[in-house]
Amino acid sequence: MDAVLEVHGLRKRFVRRGHVVQANAGVDLRVAPGQVVGLLGHNGAGKTTLVNQVVGLTRPDSGTVRVCGADAVARPDLARRLVSVQAQANVPITGLTPARAVELVGRIRGARPAVARHRTSELLESLDLMPWARTPAEKVSGGVARLTAFAMTAVAPGRLVVLDEPTNDVDPVRRRLLWAQIRRLADEGSGVLLVTHNVREAERVVDRLVVLDQGRVLADETPAAITARRGGTLTLELDLAPGRHPMTPDGLVLVDRGRLRATAAVPAAHAAAAVQWASDELAAGRLERYALAPASLEDVYVELVGEGSGDGAAASAAGAADEATEVAA
Missing domain, CATH: 3.30.70 (Alpha-Beta Plaits)
Structure with a gap:
């Protein structure tokens, strides 16, 4: 099966507060159509740095990134057209309602007006957002804003959908609705890269887990195979x-x-x-x-990365790449 995302040997360094930090250290990653791949790691493990390279916002020091066969390093503009991204920070939609914001994104991504309108209604219903559909965005809660951002990503999804911590601020009931919609994206043919540090939730929805720690891949297996490490x-x-x-x-x-x-x-x-x-x-x-x-996946994850993962310069720099200076490749 052809991959919608292939990452090989990806390396990225930053300088932060006078220290060189390896945010990604030779990462290999593959996402196929119809598959949800969880990219799991503590805060600062290098997950968002990796995503920024996939969508062409950051240039790697070395390695390759291919989105649907296209070279995302040489053609970041093409990669961005092929990928739908829900970023870690919510998209500012001040002055719009959730319904209007989602429908506009659908139109921008090429959906016909009637299709964008229907898909918007479908997503708002599925995520239980209809009570806030016509509420100005500046008056909704953080959880509603987060779900709206997901709907903006899913209204006209690319062949690759990247979701960076999509459940942040979302209440437990609507979180379950969100997981169902993430699964649906894959079932309808998109490849999904789900970036998270929530081990328990990732176990429910993903087909494969890539565990990242200090920029290195520690495991790339099904949740069952990773859990089996505990014997x-x-x-x-x-x-x-x-x-x-x-x-x-x-x-x-x-x-x-x-x-x-x-x-x-x-x-x-x-x-x-x-x-x-x-x-x-x-x-x-x-x-x-x-x-x-x-043994739960969380138990095995802690054994893999260690109790203290996320401390020190590596975690700080990888998680704050926007404050860092790139090292010349």
Whole structure:
């Protein structure tokens, strides 16, 4: 299957506060039509820097970017015509209503007036935005503005759709509606590059996950394949009784322990014993609740990138590229 996006060996450096920082360090990435690829990483991992190179806003130091076969480095204008982008910052639409803004973008991207109008209504209905459809944009909430920005991206989508943190400020109910529309974009033939740091939500919608850390790709697999890295280990989640301390058996180490919550990694072979222990502690009043579940994608992600990822110069510079000076290639 031909890719709508192919990135190979992409490198980009910046100078920030006198330090050279490698924002992208040899990134390879592929998105096919009908596929949602999640680009997952903490704040400052280099995700937005990568997106800016895909759409021609930043020139890479080295490497190639091809959008539907076209050289996006040599022809950034062509890349921008082939890509629909929801940027991390909302598009300013002061003076317009959400309905008018979405319909105008549809017309600008070549949709016939009737088609743009119908698609606008369809998106506003699907995202539960009709109550604000005719409200001046300066009077809507941040979540409504964010959903409007997505609708502007999806009204006449390009063959590649790039969504940079699309769920920011969106409430949980409408977030689910948004995920359904993202899935629909792919099902109708677009390739979707979903940029996020929300591990739990990414697990629900993506076909493949690319984990980026300090500008490097640590994993490029299906969510199931990444989770399988944890092997047969399960996670025991505990709600502790206030003022009581559970008596942990040998070999069970509680981590992420707060005042009323704790978790423990449990090998599958020891699952029955762990459940029996938790049940006894519950009966003794030292626990209020327990649950044993397979390792989540978030667990594996933290193991991949480390607890402290995002600290230091690399995270700061990659996440603030607009404040940085490019290093001559």
